[in-house]
Amino acid sequence: MMPDCNNLNELDNTALWSKEPPYVSLSGLSRLRRWVFPVVTATVILILIIVLGVSNRKTSNRLSSSEQKVSNLSQSLNASLQRAQETAKDVERLQFAVENQKDQLISVSEALKHASVVDSLVKSVASLKCSLDRIVKNISTEGGCCPVGWQQFESHCYYFSTLSLNWNQSRLACEEKQAHLAMMSGDKEWAFVSGRADQFYWVGLSDWRTGRWEWINRTPYVMQRRRWVPGQPDNWSGRLYSGTEDCAHLQSDGRLNEKHCVIKMKYICQKHNI
Numbered sequence: 533m534m535p536d537c538n539n540l541n542e543l544d545n546t547a548l549w550s551k552e553p554p555y556v557s558l559s560g561l562s563r564l565r566r567w568v569f570p571v572v573t574a575t576v577i578l579i580l581i582i583v584l585g586v587s588n589r590k591t592s593n594r595l596s597s598s599e600q601k602v603s604n605l606s607q608s609l610n611a612s613l614q615r616a617q618e619t620a621k622d623v624e625r626l627q628f629a630v631e632n633q634k635d636q637l638i639s640v641s642e643a644l645k646h647a648s649v650v651d652s653l654v655k656s657v658a659s660l661k662c663s664l665d666r667i668v669k670n671i672s673t674e675g676g677c678c679p680v681g682w683q684q685f686e687s688h689c690y691y692f693s694t695l696s697l698n699w700n701q702s703r704l705a706c707e708e709k710q711a712h713l714a715m716m717s718g719d720k721e722w723a724f725v726s727g728r729a730d731q732f733y734w735v736g737l738s739d740w741r742t743g744r745w746e747w748i749n750r751t752p753y754v755m756q757r758r759r760w761v762p763g764q765p766d767n768w769s770g771r772l773y774s775g776t777e778d779c780a781h782l783q784s785d786g787r788l789n790e791k792h793c794v795i796k797m798k799y800i801c802q803k804h805n806i
């Protein structure tokens with residue numbers, strides 16, 4: 533059934549009235565969209581700007597720190613270069629000084645050669661003097677000569693000290709005389725030395741270095757008990773001195789005894805004759 537005109541109007545009015553809210557709703561949504569999108573976009577952009585700003589600041593700080601480090605390194609490098617240049621200059625100065633000293637060293641070397649020649653001449657003169665003395669005294673010259681104050685036995689000269697020193701000082705005193713503490717071998721030499729030892733004398737025999745008895749030139753000593761005082765060596769440890777007895781001395785009876793090396797007594801030096 534067809535609707536009448538009034539009804540149509542009513543329908544139209546109703547339709548129009550009823551369509552109005554959707555129109556209004558769509559317009560609000562559109563308006564909302566129109567506002568929300570820029571706001572969100574602006575917010576995002578703002579956040580991005582802030583994030584980028586913070587990031588940029590951090591990067592800037594790191595860059596600044598790196599620049600400072602590079603600057604420090606550069607200063608350090610410059611200082612090192614300066615020191616290297618100063619060192620190079622010092623080396624140049626030293627080279628120059630060495631070159632200057634070179635001639636003087638050559639002169640000293642020549643002088644030492646001359647001194648050696650003079651020393652050799654002194655020995656030759658002493659030998660000649662010894663030979664002349666022996667000729668004058670009608671003694672054979674085959675035995676060679678010993679310095680004044682030394683006593684000769686076969687090819688060796690012996691010095692019996694008047695001064696008392698400890699064993700090591702005695703060793704050094706003999707070395708100063710181009711000699712060494714006495715080392716005896718064979719009955720004749722023992723008899724010669726002990727016959728002139730009127731009291732205690734250090735000789736070149738000890739066991740302080742390795743605990744084994746050896747001569748002053750480190751030749752191992754073959755133990756001969758008959759040359760020692762009975763019961764010696766006993767490696768005795770006394771209360772007056774620290775450590776044990778480690779150095780041998782000759783007694784006036786011609787026998788060996790062991791005593792603490794720090795004790796002072798006379799000593800016998802020995803060397804080849806000239």
Ligand SMILES: [Ca+2]
Nearest residue numbers: 739767777778
């Ligand atoms: Ca000892």
